[in-house]
Amino acid sequence: MATPMEKLLDMRRKAIFRIFEHKFKSPIRITIGSATCENAAGANAVYERFQEWQKKHPTLDVVIGRVGCAGRCDLEPLVTVVAHHQIPVKYMRVNPEKVDKIFESHILNGKVVDEYTMKRQDGPINAERVVTVCGGARCLKNDCLNIEKAFIEGIQKLGLSDRVVVTRSACQGLCEIGPMAYVYPDCVMYKKLTPEIVEHICREHLLKGHSLGEYAWDGERLANRFFPIFGDVHFFGKQLRLTLRNCGVIDPESLDEYLAVRGYEAAAKVLTEMTPQQVIDTVKQSGLRGRGGGGFPTGQKWQFAANQKNDVKYMICNADEGDPGAFMDRSAIEGDPHTILEGLLIAGYAIGAKQGFVYIRAEYPLAVVRLEKAIAEARANGLLGKNIFGSNVDFDIEVRLGAGAFVCGEETALIHSIEGARGMPSPRPPYPAISGLWGKPTVINNVETVANIPVVILDGAKWFRTLGTEGSKGTKVFALAGKVKNTGLVEVPMGTTLREVVYDVGGGIKDNKAFKAVQTGGPAGGCLPESYLNTPVDYDSLTAAGSIMGSGGMIIMDENTCMVDVAKFFLDFTQSESCGKCTPCREGTKIMLEILKRITDGKGEESDIPKLEHLAKMIRSASLCGLGQCAPNPVLSTLRYFRHEYEAHIRDKKCPAGVCSALVSYSINPEKCVGCTACRRKCPVTCITGEPKKTHIIDQKACIKCGTCLTVCKFGAVVRS
């Protein structure tokens, strides 16, 4: 009888055949990003316009498809045009009008519309080839800079500067073959390069187009598919995508496309040749830690549940992404739902569970739809349900919707919510691994953790361990947002510094303002100042600095952000999300919030800071669950690094950032005012008076301090103090 692996390989062959028939045979493929945020930015209209164009040209061989979110959210909707033997062209901020131009110029006449493309930092967009040299830490040690130099010199010598672009990437997790370089669009990975080999490559491959098989690496990593499409753009080139490896690459609603990128191979491998204990051992060896925030070793959690003798066990994927400012779970599910199912299947096999659940926020309707579609398709193809791959292993998955309670991210609260009760935490122990859902052993893993499982199984624990730092292995996804130039999803190896994330990937601060703080870990995390930008992102370093890894929200704040106001914002959040079960959290956060409100209203007292610190310590040590224990973190970290702002609010009754409206006043500088009347016309409460061409005056009593006058004044005459 065929083994699960043989059956899977047969399925994959058929899937690839089908995809080839429908898609890859066409010389041009157009993919349109499709996720909640892409659709919000207008991706559906773009898709429809492309279809209209396709109808107008029925003989033209073009395939139009959808992919998940690639993660460059502020430039959405993204459209990628892939043609044979060409570097994929990425168009940004596409709208129906741009579609017309793209179709007429690029699709029909082969001329790329330069002004709409994502800029390639190091060269022209119509270059024939891109050479990307890996600039990860280990490659740097192996002198990759010399290799890069050799490429640049070789290219110049051969007069190829207009045709070949050289870029540098972040660590690509291929340290054993470094120094290395990719060549696109041929997708050749050259290994263990020396200046001599580089010269050879330049002459044969870059000039004449013959790739040199003898220097090429013939291995494969799951993560390496993203790069050939997006790697030449700076923002993506600085990342290493393991969990988001298929987001933006495959059609999330197609099982065939997932199978084609080695989907369900890890599951087949596990069912063919590994015992549950071997799976657990592999995960333990990989050093994978929970990505939901706690950082508990995943293998160990599985072991606890596996050790329980019980016929019924449950495996839950926690997709209740309640952190304001975090959207990586949503994107991962919208972009690649089958990865989650495969990870859950493997986990279920390892711990001996036959039933899995995905607990997901009802606020993510598209993710829910895609997940349900993926589950139905997996069931129909025998990848979920009874007797998977004929291996006598049963496993099925149900989707359960969260109803908008932040505390349900906590394990025991989540379990109560699935049971149909109020989502309030219970004291632990007993831990869910011993007694969880309906009293049965239950493992709960976050979306990102689950998405890592197929990678650990296929690329191996040993390889996984090469990524990251001593205590934190692998990569971490961050949702980069706030006042940073490039917002979006970023996946980097653990140990990358905050500075690299903010400046290299994020491109620095918007409008070139001054950096003030980076907030990690959501409402349970903390704010770190500029002096901590060299902190590596890993569980232990961030905790030592007074913040936490959390689920991966990363909000950048600039000089116009008031840190007391931010602390108040988070406290307001945790206070209203406190379930009310334990007193320290319920009452303590309320009083802390009252004090913070008082301070931002200009009524703060000298004794308020010690009071806050005292309360914080008490809430931290006495609360029942993580929500309460972490709730004071934003206050403590801002007190630690931005105490002077608290003092300015309390002593000088000033808000240095000009945010707290009770402490701000607007006035007009008569020397600069030209009497253009712009502020008078825009003032929502009409408290500005003045004749045209004469100095205007703001009535301080009527002013609501909205700041509109400051924004509309073109002459810098409105002063905030």
Added chain:
Amino acid sequence: MDTNPTNQEPCCCCEGGKSEETRAPCCHQVFPEEILNYIHECLQHPHSESFLIPILNKIQQHFGYLTPEYLDEVAHLMHIPSAKISGVATFYHLFTFVPRGKNRISVCLGTACYVKGAAKLLERLEDLLKIKEGQVTPDGQFSIDMARCVGACALAPVIIVNDRVYSEVKPDQVEKILQDHGFQK
């Protein structure tokens, strides 16, 4: 009280139907067939109580909001105490007990939106519509809600009116957005 034409047993709203033992569905048939079928389907399941939240969600999607009458009816149908159901329904943000406006406005107050000035947008909306967050205009046209985070952080700050997402909104664009949905000053 109406008499019950179909059921032998008096139901929750019939005379004599208030007693503990009464489990008959309400003679007014509070829910449409679709919801009743869904509830019966859930009852076939082991751990049927665990479907309480999806059921309440379905009811809210149909009616727009929940009322004590609906909760009582679910209690009867699912054999769960009313107290527990109202406990669950009041715990989660998803459920509302007030009818919402014809145009539902959500202002995202997630961190990214907040840092980029979402509080000013909320203020502006409240000024223009003369209602507070959580309220409905007297003509029932608009209601304002606060969203914790809609996961569109890169487009911050965002306002969602019905299902349309407005991204990178500035305070002076708020009035125009309202006008798109029939607002007149």
